[in-house]
Amino acid sequence: MLNSAKYLVVIAGPTAVGKTDVAIQLASHFKTEIISADSRQFYNEMSVGTAKPDTQQLGKVKHHFIGQLSIHAYYNVSKFENEVLELLKELFINHNIVFLVGGSGLYVDAVCNGIDDFPDPAPELRSYLKGILLDEGISKLQEMLLALDPEYFAAVDVNNPNRLLRALEVCLTTGKKFSEQRLNNSKNRNFQIIKIGLNLPRPELFNRIGQRVDTMIDTGLVNEVDSLLPFRHLNALNTVGYKEIFEFLDEKISLRQAIENIKTNTRRYAKRQLTWFNRSSEYKWFEPSQLNEITDYITMICR
């Protein structure tokens, strides 16, 4: 092969747009493998509610990062970045093109651009800070961050508890300001990146979301969620499709209402995904039906 350049082809887009099917056809065409960038399809115990590729689909193309984790495992985007880079080294030995497919924008970006390195905070620090949030409210966390890192305090969304907790965690673990360590530099990769966005007119997308939720219900979502009831406190299960069914199982809402809520929350999620991906101008957008155009586009660039 004359051109030995390596290409990571990102297939991103909102949930239910049809990424899985397109990716499988593309990966088959280019005789390569798929890395999933979907922060919920990682979990082995969550299948129906995450619309994982089914066994037939998984049989067509080798997928990575599908169901490789237990919901009890601690995982984060930095681990994902490192593991994917390791895997890519191997895959690029025998393939010039590898697909990265998923809707988790932060995870996609971590692979493409990298994220800054921070030490893992001690678990007890995290629960200590959460305790403060619970007992004294967010204003206490704001006070703490203002004292420890006024620069980040000025820039951060101070009403967002997750952001405050994270910044405080880093400040207290490292003894240095979060803002000093958060360089936001794009890392160099030794492969080229092609970004493809998949989207549909909104009514069509929303229609597909509704149909997919109905299919999940028909294929046993309630049973799956019921079996995970003891673990509902886990972060992995703080997820659309699961939290609404928990409410139904608590008899707080009807099944009908739970289904409606899942559809609404999935639509909102899809919009947030589009906001994320639209921020980058690097995406070339297609409709999922434009398989030939997408194939030509990739071929043209990789030629």
Add this chain to the structure above:
RNA sequence: GGUGUCGUAGCUCAGUUGGUAGAGCAACGGACUGAAAAUCCGUGUGUCACUGGUUCAAUUCCAGUCGACACCA
């Protein structure tokens, strides 16, 4: 058929002692560096059922009409 209550945003409802109206949810837009399907921020989109009357001014008061509900026949 009679009496009563109600009719305000996409939905549930508040309100205006008469000066053309506002909450929650939805919707729409946005942010995002180790929880990210998470978390957070911003925006009111309206023939105040309809037709008349009183009034400088009616969504508000009055009458009628239509519709919903309840009770009485």
